[in-house]
Amino acid sequence: MEWVALLMFGAIIVLLLAGFPVAFTLGGTALLFATAGVIGGGFEVAFLTGLPSRLFGIMGNETLIAVPLFVFMGITLERARIAEDLLETLSALFGRLRGGLGIAVTLVGMLLAASTGIVGATVVTMGLLSLPTMLKRGYSPEIAAGTICASGTLGQIIPPSIILVMLGDVMSSAYQQAQLQQGIFSPETVSVGDLFAGALIPGLLLVVLYMLYLFVLAIIKPASMPARPDDDSDVTLARLLSALMPPLILIFAVLGSILGGFATPTEAAGVGAAGGLLIALQRRSLNLVRLQEIMRGTLRVSSMVFLILIGASVFSLVFRGYGGDDAVRELLDHLPGGVFAAVLVVMLLMFLLGFVLDFIEITFVVVPIVAPVLLSMGLDPVWLGIMIAINLQTSFLTPPFGFALFYLRGVAPPEVSTAAIYRGVMPFVAIQLLALLILAAFPDLVTWLPDRIYGN
Known part of the structure; x- marks a missing residue:
C-alpha cells in the first residue's frame, strides 16, 4: 500500500496549492485516507492509537x-x-564609501537576524526603512531590492533562528529513528x-560573501552604488x-548562555524575551497597548x-502506517550515485517545495520523512540540518515564488518593478548556492564549532 502514501502526499501538495489552510489540510487529509484505508482493509487502525500520546x-x-x-x-x-536606529547609524558610518549603504543594510540584517529571527518582519522593516533611502542616494533598484531581500x-x-529550534526537535527524532533502524541503542541526540x-x-x-559581492x-559599477553626500x-x-x-x-x-552551557535554548529564549522587554522599556517604546499588540502577535x-x-504529526503517523517511509527509503537507497545522489535529490525537492510551502510545513512534513533515511546513510545530523536550513533560505529568495520577494513587493514603491526585484536577487541566489557547495565540500565549517563546544 505504499502507493497510497505517495498519493496522500501528492493530494496534500495539490490542496495546499489550492489555498486550503495548512494545518487542517495535513490532519484532515491524513484522517480521510486513514478512514478509507480502515474501511477498505488496507490500513491498521492500531497505528492511530499512538496519536493522543504523540499530541500530548x-x-x-x-x-x-x-x-x-x-x-x-x-x-x-x-x-x-x-532596526531604524541601526540603519541610520550604520548608514552614516559607512555611507561615505561607495557601496557603503548596501554593506550597512547587510550588517543590520545580520544583527536583526541574531536578535529577532523573524524573516518576514525583517524584510518588511528593511524595505520600509532602507529602500527609499537607497533609491534616494542613487542606488540601482535591482541592487537595493536584492540586498534587502538577501539580508x-x-x-x-x-x-x-526559529527554524533551527524546530529543526532541532525534528532532527533529534530523526536521528534516534535512524539509529534504531540500524540496531543502535544510544542516548545520543541532536540538540538545538x-x-x-x-x-x-x-x-x-x-x-561575508554578500559584502564581498557588494x-x-x-568597483565594477560605481554609478549604481554612489557614496553618501559629504x-x-x-x-x-x-x-x-x-x-x-x-x-x-541581548545577542x-x-x-x-547557550553556547557556554549556562542555559538550555528554552531558558535562553526566556532571557531573550525578558531582555527584549527591558530594551523596549529603556527606549520608552513600551506601553500597555503595545504590550497587548506584542502578546497578540x-x-x-x-x-x-x-x-x-x-x-503534521497526524500526517506522519498515517504516512508511516501506509509504509510511505519504507517507500522513500527504498527510493533513495536505489538511486545511482549513492549518498551524494540521495542528498542532491532531497535538497532539490526541498528547494522546489520552498517555492510554495513555508519552512514550517517543510520542516514538520518533509524532513521527518527523508531525514531518517539520509542519517542512516552515515550523514552528520548537524551538517544535514544546516544544509536544509540554508536550502530553505535560498528558496525564500528564488523567483518567481520566493516569500521574501512577496514581502518586499508589498512595501516597495511603484517605481521599483517586480522584474527589478527578481533581477536583483538572482546574484544572491547564486551566492547561496555557492555557500551550499562550500559547506558540502568542507563540512567541518559546520561541525567544527559544535565539536569544540559539546564534544559530539
Whole structure:
C-alpha cells in the first residue's frame, strides 16, 4: 500500500496549492485516507492509537517552548524600532564609501537576524526603512531590492533562528529513528544548541560573501552604488554605542548562555524575551497597548506553528502506517550515485517545495520523512540540518515564488518593478548556492564549532 502514501502526499501538495489552510489540510487529509484505508482493509487502525500520546508529547515538549519565547522577543524588538536606529547609524558610518549603504543594510540584517529571527518582519522593516533611502542616494533598484531581500532572510540561518529550534526537535527524532533502524541503542541526540553552534560559521560566511559581492560590484559599477553626500552628519562614538550595544548585549546573553552551557535554548529564549522587554522599556517604546499588540502577535504565530505541528504529526503517523517511509527509503537507497545522489535529490525537492510551502510545513512534513533515511546513510545530523536550513533560505529568495520577494513587493514603491526585484536577487541566489557547495565540500565549517563546544 505504499502507493497510497505517495498519493496522500501528492493530494496534500495539490490542496495546499489550492489555498486550503495548512494545518487542517495535513490532519484532515491524513484522517480521510486513514478512514478509507480502515474501511477498505488496507490500513491498521492500531497505528492511530499512538496519536493522543504523540499530541500530548508535542504540547509538553520543553524544546518547543522556545518558539513562542523567541517570537515574543522578535516582535518586541521590532516594536522597539531597533532596526531604524541601526540603519541610520550604520548608514552614516559607512555611507561615505561607495557601496557603503548596501554593506550597512547587510550588517543590520545580520544583527536583526541574531536578535529577532523573524524573516518576514525583517524584510518588511528593511524595505520600509532602507529602500527609499537607497533609491534616494542613487542606488540601482535591482541592487537595493536584492540586498534587502538577501539580508532580510539571514534570520533563517543565523541563530537564534526559529527554524533551527524546530529543526532541532525534528532532527533529534530523526536521528534516534535512524539509529534504531540500524540496531543502535544510544542516548545520543541532536540538540538545538548543536544546530545553533553549527549555524554560526555558515551564517557569517554568507554575510561575508554578500559584502564581498557588494564591494566588487561597487568597483565594477560605481554609478549604481554612489557614496553618501559629504554634508551628512557624522557618527559619534556615543551614537554608535547607543544603537549597537542593546542588540549586541541581548545577542551575547542569548547565544552566549547557550553556547557556554549556562542555559538550555528554552531558558535562553526566556532571557531573550525578558531582555527584549527591558530594551523596549529603556527606549520608552513600551506601553500597555503595545504590550497587548506584542502578546497578540506572539499568540497568532505560536498558535499557527503548533497547529501545523499537530496536523503534521497526524500526517506522519498515517504516512508511516501506509509504509510511505519504507517507500522513500527504498527510493533513495536505489538511486545511482549513492549518498551524494540521495542528498542532491532531497535538497532539490526541498528547494522546489520552498517555492510554495513555508519552512514550517517543510520542516514538520518533509524532513521527518527523508531525514531518517539520509542519517542512516552515515550523514552528520548537524551538517544535514544546516544544509536544509540554508536550502530553505535560498528558496525564500528564488523567483518567481520566493516569500521574501512577496514581502518586499508589498512595501516597495511603484517605481521599483517586480522584474527589478527578481533581477536583483538572482546574484544572491547564486551566492547561496555557492555557500551550499562550500559547506558540502568542507563540512567541518559546520561541525567544527559544535565539536569544540559539546564534544559530539
